[in-house]
Amino acid sequence: xxxxxxxxxxxxxxxxxxxxxxxxxxxxxxxxxxxxxxxxxxxxxxxxxxxxxxxxxxxxxxxxxxxxxxxxxxxxxxxxxxxxxxxxxxxxxxxxxxxxxxxxxxxxxxxxxxxxxxx
Amino acid sequence: xxxxxxxxxxxxxxxxxxxxxxxxxxxxxxxxxxxxxxxxxxxxxxxxxxxxxxxxxxxxxxxxxxxxxxxxxxxxxxxxxxxxxxxxxxxxxxxxxxxxxxxxxxxxxxxxxxxxxxxxxxxxxxxxxxxxxxxxxxxxxxxxxxxxxxxxxxxxxxxxxxxxxxxxxxxxxxxxxxxxxxxxxxxxxxxxxxxxxxxxxxxxxxxxxxxxxxxxxxxxxxxxxxxxxxxxxxxxxxxxxxxxxxxxxxxxxxxxxxxxxxxxxxxxxxxxxxxxxxxxxxxxxxxxxxxxxxxxxxxxxxxxxxxxxxxxxxxxxxxxxxxxxxxxxxxxxxxxxxxxxxxxxxxxxxxxxxxxxxxxxxxxxxxxxxxxxxxxxxxxxxxxxxxxxxxxxxxxxxxxxxxxxxxxxxxxxxxxxxxxxxxxxxxxxxxxxxxxxxxxxxxxxxxxxxxxxxxxxxxxxxxxxxxxxxxxxxxxxxxxxxxxxxxxxxxxxxxxxxxxxxxxxxxxxxxxxxxxxxxxxxxxxxxxxxxxxxxxxxxxxxxxxxxxxxxxxxxxxxxxxxxxxxxxxxxxxxxxxxxxxxxxxxxxxxxxxxxxxxxxxxxxxxxxxxxxxxxxxxxxxxxxxxxxxxxxxxxxxxxxxxxxxxxxxxxxxxxxxxxxxxxxxxxxxxxxxxxxxxxxxxxxxxxxxxxxxxxxxxxxxxxxxxxxxxxxxxxxxxxxxxxxxxxxxxxxxxxxxxxxxxxxxxxxxxxxxxxxxxxxxxxxxxxxxxxxxxxxxxxxxxxxxxxxxxxxxxxxxxxxxxxxxxxxxxxxxxxxxxxx
Ligand code: SRM
Ligand SMILES: Cc1cc2nc3c(=O)[nH]c(=O)nc-3n(C[C@H](O)[C@H](O)[C@H](O)COP(=O)(O)OP(=O)(O)OC[C@H]3O[C@@H](n4cnc5c(N)ncnc54)[C@H](O)[C@@H]3O)c2cc1C
Ligand code: SF4
Ligand code: FES
Numbered sequence: 001x002x003x004x005x006x007x008x009x010x011x012x013x014x015x016x017x018x019x020x021x022x023x024x025x026x027x028x029x030x031x032x033x034x035x036x037x038x039x040x041x042x043x044x045x046x047x048x049x050x051x052x053x054x055x056x057x058x059x060x061x062x063x064x065x066x067x068x069x070x071x072x073x074x075x076x077x078x079x080x081x082x083x084x085x086x087x088x089x090x091x092x093x094x095x096x097x098x099x100x101x102x103x104x105x106x107x108x109x110x111x112x113x114x115x116x117x118x119x
Numbered sequence: 120x121x122x123x124x125x126x127x128x129x130x131x132x133x134x135x136x137x138x139x140x141x142x143x144x145x146x147x148x149x150x151x152x153x154x155x156x157x158x159x160x161x162x163x164x165x166x167x168x169x170x171x172x173x174x175x176x177x178x179x180x181x182x183x184x185x186x187x188x189x190x191x192x193x194x195x196x197x198x199x200x201x202x203x204x205x206x207x208x209x210x211x212x213x214x215x216x217x218x219x220x221x222x223x224x225x226x227x228x229x230x231x232x233x234x235x236x237x238x239x240x241x242x243x244x245x246x247x248x249x250x251x252x253x254x255x256x257x258x259x260x261x262x263x264x265x266x267x268x269x270x271x272x273x274x275x276x277x278x279x280x281x282x283x284x285x286x287x288x289x290x291x292x293x294x295x296x297x298x299x300x301x302x303x304x305x306x307x308x309x310x311x312x313x314x315x316x317x318x319x320x321x322x323x324x325x326x327x328x329x330x331x332x333x334x335x336x337x338x339x340x341x342x343x344x345x346x347x348x349x350x351x352x353x354x355x356x357x358x359x360x361x362x363x364x365x366x367x368x369x370x371x372x373x374x375x376x377x378x379x380x381x382x383x384x385x386x387x388x389x390x391x392x393x394x395x396x397x398x399x400x401x402x403x404x405x406x407x408x409x410x411x412x413x414x415x416x417x418x419x420x421x422x423x424x425x426x427x428x429x430x431x432x433x434x435x436x437x438x439x440x441x442x443x444x445x446x447x448x449x450x451x452x453x454x455x456x457x458x459x460x461x462x463x464x465x466x467x468x469x470x471x472x473x474x475x476x477x478x479x480x481x482x483x484x485x486x487x488x489x490x491x492x493x494x495x496x497x498x499x500x501x502x503x504x505x506x507x508x509x510x511x512x513x514x515x516x517x518x519x520x521x522x523x524x525x526x527x528x529x530x531x532x533x534x535x536x537x538x539x540x541x542x543x544x545x546x547x548x549x550x551x552x553x554x555x556x557x558x559x560x561x562x563x564x565x566x567x568x569x570x571x572x573x574x575x576x577x578x579x580x581x582x583x584x585x586x587x588x589x590x591x592x593x594x595x596x597x598x599x600x601x602x603x604x605x606x607x608x609x610x611x612x613x614x615x616x617x618x619x620x621x622x623x624x625x626x627x628x629x630x631x632x633x634x635x636x637x638x639x640x641x642x643x644x645x646x647x648x649x650x651x652x653x654x655x656x657x658x659x660x661x662x663x664x665x666x667x668x669x670x671x672x673x674x675x676x677x678x679x680x681x682x683x684x685x686x687x688x689x690x691x692x693x694x695x696x697x698x699x700x701x702x703x704x705x706x707x708x709x710x711x712x713x714x715x716x717x718x719x720x721x722x723x724x725x726x727x728x729x730x731x732x733x734x735x736x737x738x739x740x741x742x743x744x745x746x747x748x749x750x751x752x753x754x755x756x757x758x759x760x761x762x763x764x765x766x767x768x769x770x771x772x773x774x775x776x777x778x779x780x781x782x783x784x785x786x787x788x789x790x791x792x793x794x795x796x797x798x799x800x801x802x803x804x805x806x807x808x809x810x811x812x813x814x815x816x817x818x819x820x821x822x823x824x825x826x827x828x829x830x831x832x833x834x835x836x837x838x839x840x841x842x843x844x845x846x847x848x849x850x851x852x853x854x855x856x857x858x859x860x861x862x863x864x865x866x867x868x869x870x871x872x873x874x875x876x877x878x879x880x881x882x883x884x885x886x887x888x889x890x891x892x893x894x895x896x897x898x899x900x901x902x903x904x905x906x907x908x909x910x911x912x913x914x915x916x917x918x919x920x921x922x923x924x925x926x927x928x929x930x931x932x933x934x935x936x937x938x939x
Contacts, residue, residue: 016931024302025643025669028930039930043643044310044456052685060685063673063733065646069462072646074673074681079646083461104381109933 013101013108019045020105027062027071030109037098038062039107040082042069047107048082049100055080055093127155130427131216131224133206133371134232135160137169138400138416140187142230145424147196153428156198157224159216162255163203165189169255170413173444176259176287209375211393228395228427231372231383235365235401235411240275244337250359253284262358266291270357273297273346275334277304279443281362282317285326286445288358296327296354298334298346300363303631308441308452312468312475312642313491315631319473320448367402367409382409387433389423399423405436412439440501442494449490451497454504455479456487467518468638469493471537475635476518477642483511496520534613534621534637535589542624544586546865547579547888552624555587559594566599567591579888580866580880582616589617608647610639615868619655628660630667644670651869654756657792658864661906668926674754677926678914679736687736688729690753691743692789695763695781695801696724705746713739723760723798725751737927740915749913752789756870758860759798761785762810766803766820775820777803780849784818784856790910791860791903794867794876799856812840815873816856821845825852829859829885830874838874841882844890858889858896861903 022028022041029052030037036052038061046069052062059075070079070088079088085095099110132139135158143156166188174180193200205219209229217223237252239245249265251258262284265272269292274285277299289295297304303314304321318328333349337359346354367382378384378392382404389397389405399419401411410416415437422434440453456479467476474492478485478500484507488500499521503510510517540553558564558573570587571578577587591599606612613621618637627633630652634644644652649670656664668676679687691706706726710718717729731739740750752759763781767773781801788799800811801818811817813833817840819826824847828840843859846852862885867876877885889896917923 014933016933020300021925021930023669023925028925031929031932031934033934036929045306057683058685060681063677063681063685065649065672066669067643067645067649068464068641075683077646 012112013110016100016107016109018105019047019102019107021107022047025066027064027066029062036060036062037109038071039100039109040066040071042066042082046082047100047102049098049109050080050082050085051096051098053095054078055087055095056091061095128153128227129225130154130156130228130230131226132156132158132230132232133216134158134234134400134402135162135166135200136232136234136400137166137187137413138234138420139230139232140166141417141420142232142399142424143188143196143198145421146427147198149424150428151196154228156196157201158193158198159201159204159206159218161203161205162257164256165193165200165202167256170444172253172256172259173283173287175256176262176284177290177446179446182256206371209371209396211375211396214395226395228397230423231391231396231398231402232400233368233371233402236368237361238364238366239361240334240363242334242336244339244343245361247337247339247343248341249339249343249357250337250361253280253360253362254365262288262360263291265358266293268357269293271296271355272358272360273354273356274360274362275346276360276362276364277301277328277330278307278362278364279305279441281360282321283444284360284362285321286324286448288360289324289326293358294325296329296356297321298332298348298354299328299330300333302331304328304330305441305443305450308489309450309491310456310477310489310642311631312477312635312639313450313452313489315629315635316473316475316491317443317448317450365401365411367404369402372396372398372402380404387422387435388426388431389419389434390426397423397426405434408436410437410439412441415439438501438505440497442497449492449494451490451494451501452488453497453501454485454487456489462486464642465514465518466640466642468635468640470534470636470638473635478518480510480514483509483514485510485517532589532593534625535586536593538621538624544590544620544624545574545576545579545583546620546623548575550574550576552590555590556594559591564591565595579884582866582880583620585614585617586620607651608645610634610641610644610648611637612640613637615651618652619659619866619868622655622659628656628664630656630670654792654794654869658794658906662909675756677733677736678740678750678752678754678918679731680754682729684730685733686729687731687733688727688753689731689736689739689743690721690723690725690727690751691748692751692785693725693748694785695761695778697763697778697782698726702746702748705743705748709739709742712742715739721753723753724762725753725760727753734927734929737919737923741919744913744916744919749789750915755792756795757793757797758785758788758791759796761788762798762800762814764801764803764808766801770803772806773803773820774822775803775825777801777809777818777820780818780820780825780852781809783849784853787853787907788856788860790912791864791907792910793860793864795870795872797860797863797873813837814840816859818852818856823847825849827852827855827859830877830882832872832874836874841877843882843886854896854900855889857903858899859885861899861906862888864903864906865899 016030025043027038027040037049038052039049052060054073056078059073061071063074064071069082072079078091085097087093101108168185171185206216207219208217215223215225237254272288272293272295274281274297277297285295285297303311304317335349336347338345343359346356369379369383372383373379383398383402385398385403389399391398400416425432443450462481465478477489479487485504538552542552544552555576577584605614653667653670674680679689713735715728719727721727761781761784763778766777797815799816800809800814802809802811803820811819813831817828826845827843829843831840832838
C-alpha cells in the first residue's frame with residue numbers, strides 16, 4: 001500500500017506521540033490492524049514497545065506494573081522484559097517486540113513489523 | 120626570530136567560546152606558523168570558562184578568575200580578535216564572511232563555533248523585562264543586580280543549569296522557587312532515587328521545588344511580577360530565569376546552505392558539507408549526536424586542530440559524564456543507566472550518609488553509573504566505562520570504589536541505628552528508641568520478652584518486634600541473634616512490620632524516600648513492594664501523601680476489574696444492597712448504550728456490568744455518576760460491600776433496622792483503603808441471613824443491641840468470626856467499626872485480611888485496644904474519620920476529567936495503515 005495515501009507522514013518510521021504522553025513507569029496503547037501495541041516508558045524515560053499480548057494467556061501487558069526494565073502482566077503476574085519481550089526467571093514465553101526510537105522527545109515506531117506481517 | 124612563510128593561509132573562526140579556544144591552543148602549540156587567525160565573537164569579551172559562571176553567580180569567584188585567554192594571549196600569538204562583533208553572513212563562493220559592523224573578511228579555511236542558544240518557552244510574557252536566560256556573563260551580571268533586591272526569583276527548569284542558577288540566586292539572598300515540568304529533578308541524568316536525594320538537598324537550602332508543574336504565563340505590566348502555572352498557582356517573582364534547555368546554533372550555517380539537521384552536520388574530521396568549512400562545539404551534530412558539555416567539545420577541538428594541520432585523525436563520538444556544581448551537593452552520572460535483561464545493577468545505599476550509588480553492568484562491563492552523596496569514585500568508574508574494562512574480578516567490591524580494601528558490607532542495622540532517640544518504636548504503647556536502649560543496658564536485658572516486660576514495647580500488636588530485635592542487636596552487639604524477619608520482597612531485607620514502623624518513625628512520605636532511607640537494594644522496587652509501600656504511605660499520611668497510581672495494580676488504577684479478555688467489569692455501589700427503579704434504569708441504559716454483554720447480580724448484593732472496553736470506562740462512569748451512583752470498589756484493597764438483610768423494616772423476626780444500619784456503615788466507611796479487601800454484613804437477627812459471621816466485620820442484631828463480630832472469611836479459607844463485644848446503640852456500632860478498621864489499617868501487613876492480622880496479634884489484644892480502652896478507641900476512631908475526609912471522593916468522577924485522558928485513550932491509531 002502506498003503509505004502516503006493514508007495521510008500519514010512516513011518513511012520507515014512513524015511518529016506516534018511524545019515521551020510525556022506516557023506516564024513514567026506506565027504504558028499507552030497504539031491501535032494497529034494487527035492488534036494493540038503497548039508502548040512503555042520506564043522510570044528513566046526509556047521507551048519500549050511490545051504487542052499488547054502476554055505470551056501466557058494474552059493478557060494486556062499495557063495494564064501491568066512497570067518496574068525497572070520489566071512489566072508484570074496484570075492477569076497472572078508473568079514478568080516480561082521490555083527490551084527483549086522474554087519472560088523473566090523460570091517462566092517461558094516471549095512477547096513480540098516492535099522497534100521504537102526517541103528523537104528530540106518524539107517517539108517513532110518502526111512500521112517494519114506490520115509490513116512484514118501484512119505481506 | 121624565524122621568518123614567517125610567505126603565504127600564511129587565512130583561518131577565520133566564528134565564535135570564541137570554549138571549544139575554539141581549546142582548538143587554538145593546540146594549533147599555536149603544534150603549527151604556530153601555518154595560519155593567520157582572525158576570530159569574531161558576538162560577546163564583547165575574551166574567552167572565558169563558561170562552566171564557571173555558576174561560581175561567579177554565587178559569589179565564590181570573580182569574572183577575572185575564570186578568564187581562559189586574556190587579551191595578552193591573543194597579541195602574543197598574533198591572533199586578531201574582534202570582540203562584540205557578530206558574523207552575519209558567509210559567502211561561500213567568494214570565500215568571505217561579513218559582520219554586523221560592516222567588515223568583510225576573506226578565508227581559506229573557516230571554522231564555525233557558534234555554540235548554542237537557550238530555549239525560551241513562548242508563553243505570554245516571556246519577553247517582559249526581568250525574564251532572563253542563563254548562558255553568558257551578561258546574564259550573570261543581570262542576575263546579580265536583580266538579586267540585590269533580595270526579592271523572589273522563579274527558575275523555570277530543574278536541570279543542571281536551572282539548579283545551578285537557583286543555588287546561586289539563593290546564595291545571593293533571593294527567595295527562590297524552581298518550577299520543573301517532570302516529576303523528578305535532572306531526570307535526564309538521574310534516576311528517581313538520586314533525584315529524591317537531590318531534591319532534599321536543594322530544599323535544605325531553602326529553595327522551594329515544584330515538580331510536575333507546567334508554566335502557563337509570565338505576568339507583569341512593564342516588568343515581570345509573577346509566574347502563573349497551569350493549575351492556577353501564582354508565584355510572585357522579581358526575576359524569572361528560564362533554563363529549560365539549549366538548541367545548537369546553526370542559523371548562520373544554514374543560511375549559507377550547509378547541511379544542518381539538529382546541529383551543523385560534520386564528519387569524523389569535523390568538516391561540514393563544504394570541504395573548506397569546519398565546525399565544532401555545541402553547534403555541531405556528529406553521527407546524529409549533539410553535545411552540551413565541554414569534555415566532548417575538547418575532544419573535537421583536538422581532532423579539528425589536526426585536520427587543519429592536514430593530519431588525519433578521526434573523532435568517533437563521546438560518552439559524557441555530568442556533575443552538578445553546587446557547593447555541598449555531590450552528584451555524578453554517566454552512560455546508560457537503564458535496566459534490561461542482559462544487564463545487572465549494583466545498588467549501594469547509605470541512608471545515614473545520604474549516599475546512593477548505582478552501577479549498571481552488561482557483560483562484565485560498566486555501562487552506566489549514577490552516584491549521589493559520594494562521587495569520589497566517579498572518575499574511576501567513568502574511566503572503566505570508557506575503556507570497556509572487564510570488571511569480573513572486581514565485581515563483589517566494585518561498588519565500594521577504587522580505594523576499597525576489604526571493607527565492610529552494607530549494614531542491615533543502619534536504618535535502625537540512625538533513628539533519633541525520641542523515635543517511636545512501639546506505636547501501641549508509645550515507647551521510643553531511647554527508652555528501650557536504656558532499659559536494655561540498665562536491666563541487662565537479652566531478649567524481646569525482657570524488653571516487653573520492662574518497657575511494654577512490642578507487648579501489644581507485636582508489629583514492632585523486628586525493630587526491638589534490631590535494637591537488641593545494636594546494643595548487645597554479637598551477643599544477640601535476632602530471629603530474621605521475613606523480607607517484604609527481594610528489594611529489601613526488612614519485613615512489612617519493620618517498614619511500616621520505620622515509615623512512621625522516620626517521617627518518610629514518598630516511595631523514593633522510603634527506598635533511600637531504608638536502603639532498598641533496587642533502584643525502583645518491584646510489583647510486590649511498590650503497591651505495599653503505596654498503601655502504607657496512604658494509610659500513614661492521609662491528606663499529605665500523593666497516591667502513586669503507577670504503583671497500583673491495574674484494577675485500582677482504573678477503578679474497574681480487568682477480565683480475562685482484557686475488558687473490564689464495572690460494579691456501582693448499591694448501598695446496603697438496596698436499589699431504586701431509577702438506579703436500575705440507569706444501569707439498564709448504560710448496558711444498552713455500551714453493548715455490555717453480561718449484567719450479573721454479584722455475591723455481594725449488587726450488579727456487575729461485565730465486558731466494558733477500557734476506552735468506554737469514562738463514559739460508562741459518567742452515565743452512572745449522573746444517576747447518582749459511585750464506584751463500588753469491587754476491585755480494591757478497600758471497603759467492598761456491606762451486605763444487609765431486611766430487618767425490622769419487613770421481617771417478622773427482625774430485632775433492629777439492619778438495612779438502615781448497613782447503609783449508614785457503608786456510607787461512613789466507603790472509599791477507605793485497607794491492607795486487603797474488607798467486607799461487612801449486618802443481619803437483623805441471629806438467623807443471620809446477611810451471612811455476617813463470615814465477613815471481616817459482621818454485625819448481628821439482637822433484642823438488646825448489637826453483637827460485633829470480627830475475622831470472618833468465606834473464600835479460599837472459610838473462617839467463622841469471633842465475637843468481639845456487644846454494644847447497645849447504633850452510634851456505638853459506628854464508633855467501634857471505625858476504630859477497628861483504623862487499627863487494622865495502621866497495623867496489618869499489606870494483603871493480610873483482618874482474620875490473619877487478628878490471629879497474629881491475638882483477639883485479646885484487639886479487645887484490649889477497642890473494647891477496654893475507651894480513650895484509645897476514640898483516638899482510633901478520630902484518625903479514621905480524619906482519613907475519610909480525603910478518601911471519600913468518587914474515583915469515577917475524578918477520572919472522567921480530561922487530566923485522566925491518557926490513562927484511557929490510545930496514544931495513536933495506526934490501524935488504517937494496513938492493506939485491506
Ligand atoms: C463479582 C464477584 C462474583 C459474582 O459474580 O458474584 C466476585 C468476583 C471476583 N472475586 Fe470474589 N467475587 C464476589 C464475591 C465474593 C464473595 C461473596 C461475598 O462477598 O459475600 C466471596 C467470599 C467472601 C469473602 O471474601 O470472604 C469472594 C471471595 C473471593 C476471594 C477469596 C478471598 C479470600 O480471602 O480467601 C478472591 C481472591 C482474592 O481476593 O485474592 C476473590 C476474587 C475475586 C476476583 C476479584 C478475582 C480477580 O482477582 O479477578 C473476581 C473479580 C471478577 C470481577 O471482575 O468482577 N473473591 N468473592 C462477587 C463480587 C462481590 C461484590 O459485589 O463486590
Ligand atoms: C552556566 C553554565 C554552566 C555550565 N556548566 C557546565 C559543566 O559543569 N560542565 C560542562 O561540561 N559543561 C557545562 N556547561 C556547558 C559548556 O559551557 C558548553 O558546552 C561550552 O561552553 C560550549 O562551548 P562552545 O565553544 O561550543 O560554545 P559557546 O561557549 O557557547 O561559545 C559560542 C560563542 O559564539 C558566539 N557567537 C554565536 N554566534 C556568533 C556569530 N554569528 N558571530 C560571532 N560570534 C558568535 C557566542 O556569543 C558565544 O560567545 C555550562 C554552561 C553554562 C551556560
Ligand atoms: S468464584 Fe472464582 S471464578 Fe467465580 S468469581 Fe470468584 S474468583 Fe472468579
Ligand atoms: S496472561 Fe499474562 S500472566 Fe497470564
